[in-house]
Amino acid sequence: xxxxxxxxxxxxxxxxxVKKGYDPEEVRAALMALAEQAEFLxxxxxxxxxxxxxxxxxxxxxxxxxxxxxxxxxxxxxMSKELKEQAVxxxxxxLKEADLKAxxxxxxxxxxxxxxxxxxxxxxxxxxxxxxDLEQTVTRFGAFLNEEKERQKEANVILTPVMxxxxxx
Numbered sequence: 406x407x408x409x410x411x412x413x414x415x416x417x418x419x420x421x422x423v424k425k426g427y428d429p430e431e432v433r434a435a436l437m438a439l440a441e442q443a444e445f446l447x448x449x450x451x452x453x454x455x456x457x458x459x460x461x462x463x464x465x466x467x468x469x470x471x472x473x474x475x476x477x478x479x480x481x482x483x484m485s486k487e488l489k490e491q492a493v494x495x496x497x498x499x500l501k502e503a504d505l506k507a508x509x510x511x512x513x514x515x516x517x518x519x520x521x522x523x524x525x526x527x528x529x530x531x532x533x534x535x536x537x538d539l540e541q542t543v544t545r546f547g548a549f550l551n552e553e554k555e556r557q558k559e560a561n562v563i564l565t566p567v568m569x570x571x572x573x574x
Contacts, residue, residue, distance in 0.1 A: 412444035 415436055
């Protein structure tokens with residue numbers, strides 16, 4: 406709505422007087438009321454323009470903030486995703502390293518077990534040889550003792566009559 410006259414123009418309006426016309430006092434009063442209302446509406450319009458400008462500025466500011474917040478949120482989401490992906494990669498790397506280390510330790514343990522088993526076999530063989538040697542030595546020593554006993558008996562058989570004759574009476 407565009408008002409063509411200002412409140413002042415409305416107040417200063419004059420109309421020609423004609424017979425059978427309107428009461429000039431009432432017309433003047435109506436024009437004054439209309440001028441006041443127009444002035445009020447113009448002030449209200451200016452206030453609304455000012456409020457609209459303020460609200461428009463606020464909306465612009467809020468839109469800027471919204472854009473910044475959206476960008477920040479997207480950046481945070483992207484960084485979160487990247488951090489998760491990096492954490493997964495690092496965890497995979499740690500697991501692979503642990504698997505390799507475990508495999509290496511397992512291989513070392515198997516090698517050590519094999520060495521120990523070989524040493525045990527060698528020690529058992531040495532023990533068996535030692536026992537055989539000891540058994541042979543004991544057998545030889547037993548045979549030697551038996552031979553000595555036989556010699557002793559033979560010597561006693563030979564010496565007993567000689568000793569009886571040599572005994573003093």
